Amino acid sequence: MEITDDRVFPAALAALSAIDFPWEYDEKADEPSPGNIDYEPYQEFDSAEETTGWIRSWTGNEELDGDAFRPFGQDGTGGLAVLWLVREGPLTAQPVVFFGSEGEVGPVATSLGEFLWLLAGGVGPQEAVEFGSDSGVPNEELRAVAEKYSGVGPRTPAEVLAAARAEFPDFAEKVQSWCR
Numbered sequence: 001m002e003i004t005d006d007r008v009f010p011a012a013l014a015a016l017s018a019i020d021f022p023w024e025y026d027e028k029a030d031e032p033s034p035g036n037i038d039y040e041p042y043q044e045f046d047s048a049e050e051t052t053g054w055i056r057s058w059t060g061n062e063e064l065d066g067d068a069f070r071p072f073g074q075d076g077t078g079g080l081a082v083l084w085l086v087r088e089g090p091l092t093a094q095p096v097v098f099f100g101s102e103g104e105v106g107p108v109a110t111s112l113g114e115f116l117w118l119l120a121g122g123v124g125p126q127e128a129v130e131f132g133s134d135s136g137v138p139n140e141e142l143r144a145v146a147e148k149y150s151g152v153g154p155r156t157p158a159e160v161l162a163a164a165r166a167e168f169p170d171f172a173e174k175v176q177s178w179c180r
Contacts, residue, residue, distance in 0.1 A: 007045045010092050012112055012149035013072050016119070017041040019141060037139070038075040039124040045070045054080070058099055060180040070094075075126040077101040083112065092151070095168060098125040099175075105129070107164035107171045113150035114160045120146040121157035133157035 009017075021039050046054065051066030070083040070091060079100035083091055096108045096115040106129035109115035118128060120143040122136025136157055146154070 006091055007048070007070070008091075009044050009072075010090075010112060010149075012092065012116055012145065013041065015145045015149055016073070016116075017043050019145070021124075037119060037122060037124040037136070037142075038126050039073055039081065039119065040075065041073045042071070045072060055178075059175070059178045061178050062180075064178060073125070075101075075124065077126075079104065079126050081108065081115075081125040095164065096125065097168075097171060098129045100126060100129065105172050105175045107168040109160050110163050110167050111152075113146075113152045114155060114163065116142070116146035116150045117152070117155035118157050118160040121155075121160070123157040123161075128157070128161055133161045 019041065021037050021041070045051075046066075048066060051069050051071060052064070053066075054071065055064050055066050055069060056062055068085045070085065071080045072083060073081040075081075077100070079098060082097050082099060083094045084097045085091070085094050087093060087095075092112040094112070095110050096112060097106065098108050099105055104126070108125045108128045109118050115125075118125075120139060121133070122138050122142075123133060124136075127136065133156070
């Protein structure tokens with residue numbers, strides 16, 4: 001399979017970058033407020049050099065390059081939402097994976113369209129990997145983006161995560177094999 005060096009932001013990601021993802025903390029409950037999605041969208045993909053530097057730093061493996069990855073957003077701790085280029089087709093057809101700042105890793109969605117439905121259900125990439133699909137509150141603004149750009153019918157966060165985990169059950173082990 002030929003990996004493309006395409007770094008043009010898909011329209012769906014450009015639409016996400018225009019949305020404010022507020023983050024509030026409930027001091028009384030000592031936890032994030034309901035409805036929060038810990039996701040900060042990028043305005044563009046990182047450069048090839050930045051991506052290579054990131055994957056080498058994350059894994060400790062200087063032999064890797066970043067050709068198979070397109071980071072497009074992060075959480076408040078620096079964990080990254082990433083398109084993983086592992087199949088034929090456009091960037092929008094690639095799965096979305098998460099690399100956490102503390103070593104958390106996992107598949108999040110089978111495609112960018114599925115990822116939009118995950119967000120619409122109120123679940124961000126970090127929450128998906130760490131807490132599963134029950135952590136979100138649906139978001140109407142994100143649902144409108146999913147309806148316009150996903151190319152697939154509505155999905156619940158549980159459906160999105162189940163499909164990603166079924167298709168990429170060994171993703172964490174694969175990433176671990178890259179680590180030095």
